Amino acid sequence: MTNSVIKMVQAIEANYGMNPNNWPENDTRLKALHKRFSDPTRNVEREYKSNQLYKGQQPHREQKLRKAQRLLDTTNLPKYKIADQVGYNKDYFSALCTDGYLDDSKWYISRKHLHNYEYYCDDKLIAEGTINQIAMKLGKSPSSIRGCTLSSYKKYKHEHTYRLVKIR
Structure with missing residues (x-):
């Protein structure tokens, strides 16, 4: 693009x-x-006649942007659910984030797997840290580390049973 x-x-x-x-x-x-790079907060087509402004009241579009920013900063919801709560189309919401009208840096940090885990093999602690750190220590991929949490892994017997426990 x-x-x-x-x-x-x-x-x-x-x-x-x-x-x-x-x-x-x-x-x-x-x-x-x-049209592609204009400011969507000032788009006249998005303003509805029913949204009459009273003294001291913010315009509806600015309220929606503020609510979206607050949800991005404080919740761990997927972006499509935030867009739905605010009343935006998910593609339009994504465009607002990529064009810089919404800051999703805090959202990305909360969505990343920055939690600490303990990785056990047969009830013996092998490694601890983030999933990426554990994977690097053991020489495995992060998806194989996460694989022991799947229900399909748990329903079969294995020679060595691995567990991933979230500690923070």
Whole structure:
């Protein structure tokens, strides 16, 4: 997607020169770029007539963005559920995050597996740390470390039984 935007801008520059002041406003490529990268919080089409503003009241779209940001910062919900709670389409919500209108850095930190675990083999502690640290210590992949928590692993007998216990 980024390459197509760069190619489009290069084609516009080839046609009209490097100075954006010389570019015509009715060019369909410029309209498409403007529509893609315009500020969604100021999009007039998203404002409904039924949302009358009273003195001191925030506009509806800003309330939705603030609520979405608060949910991203404080909950561990998947993004599609946050988008549903706020009232956004999941693709539009994702675009808000990628375009920088919503900061999802705290959400990513809480969603990453930064928890500490203890990894046991037959009730003997082998390693402890995050899943990635345990995997590096044992020379296994993180998915094989997580595999011992699956119900399909637990329903069969094994020569050595592995357990992964969350400690924090």
